[in-house]
Amino acid sequence: MFQYDRCSRNSACACFQLPGASNTGICTDRYAVTCSELASCNRTTNHCSQSDHTCVHHPQCRDIPVCYPAPHYNKQFCQPMPIMPNIPASATWAKNGVTVSGGNGNGNAINQLFKPDGIVIYDDQTLIVADGQNDRIIQWKKGDTIGEVVAGGNGKGNGLNQLKGPRNILIDKETDSLIICDTGRVNGLAMNDQRYLYVSDNAKQEVRRYQWGDKNGIIVAGGNGHGKHLNQLSVPTCLFVDSEQNVYMSDNWNHHVMKWAKGAMA
Structure with a gap:
């Protein structure tokens, strides 16, 4: 520069x-x-x-x-500006996919998955998978044929070394740690560059934003009960937060994707 x-x-x-x-x-x-x-x-x-x-x-x-x-x-x-991928308009993708983890039938061996859910990928292309029915988080390095359990894997439960049908995960790059969404009323997780954590709550039909260490958070979308109005949500699921703190979510039972601008009234 x-x-x-x-x-x-x-x-x-x-x-x-x-x-x-x-x-x-x-x-x-x-x-x-x-x-x-x-x-x-x-x-x-x-x-x-x-x-x-x-x-x-x-x-x-x-x-x-x-x-x-x-x-x-x-x-x-002075947090860095986002790096936008430079994808040519003429770019094409392969017509067939490639299995990069699992693919050996459902099961609990370390080369198997059982109803996997959320995934994240490190910069080195290491794949982290929420292996839902196996109650574990499993890591697959690029080119590996077997995975490595990095969280859970000690049976279904609420102990500190256990998980219960994990749904979603994300990487906190600041601390190089995983944040795991275990089964319950929470479905989606997202974190922006300011390390605000966004959580979709499908029982309260809302999305909350948390600062690090905050236990209460603030509502940034929904919070007006279950419904089809533009100020309501119905089982918010997956989340994405852009560089301007706009929140995008899949509104599951309303069969659409919504965008809530930063500061929009819930």
């Missing part, structure tokens, strides 16, 4: 190029300090004496590199 290019969802963040590097920089708050508060980098090493500062170019302030604050919470403040 080039000097001062926008590099985050947060419009206050910009790219500051590193000395001696071509199109390489840090993404940080461009309004964190004034020019008069900046100190020059060590002219020999381009290092900064403060551990939470980085040596960068800032030509609006000085002609020589300066030490600019890049605190530990910078990743949360």
Whole structure:
């Protein structure tokens, strides 16, 4: 990226190029300090004496590199912009699929699945499957012929090492952990880049959004009882949240997919 290019969802963040590097920089708050508060980098090493500062170019302030604050919470403040896949309009897909997990009949062996439900895929193409009737979460690395149980698999139950017909899963990349939707009134899970957790509740006919550590959440869709009106839901199931926090859901018993804009009245 080039000097001062926008590099985050947060419009206050910009790219500051590193000395001696071509199109390489840090993404940080461009309004964190004034020019008069900046100190020059060590002219020999381009290092900064403060551990939470980085040596960068800032030509609006000085002609020589300066030490600019890049605190530990910078990743949360300057969250990266989403990378949109560049799929050509003329792209085509294979007409036949390929089995990548299971395919050996229903059963509980580690090369089998039994009524699998939700799936997620890591960046390295490792596949995580909610193996519903086997009460477990099983992982299949790319090219593997057998899976590995990563949660549950200790019989049906509500113990901390057990699951009961898991329906859905997602990956929290911040903590590299799984969030599992076990059988009950909850069907769908989604998490956006701000780590808000969205949960569809098919008993209350609503979708709630939770901040990390929040036990109550707020209603972002539905919550007006079971029905067909545009402010109602009827067994909300799968969820998707886009970069603008619009919520999309499959409204199961109403036989349609709905979009609820951020801030829409429930």
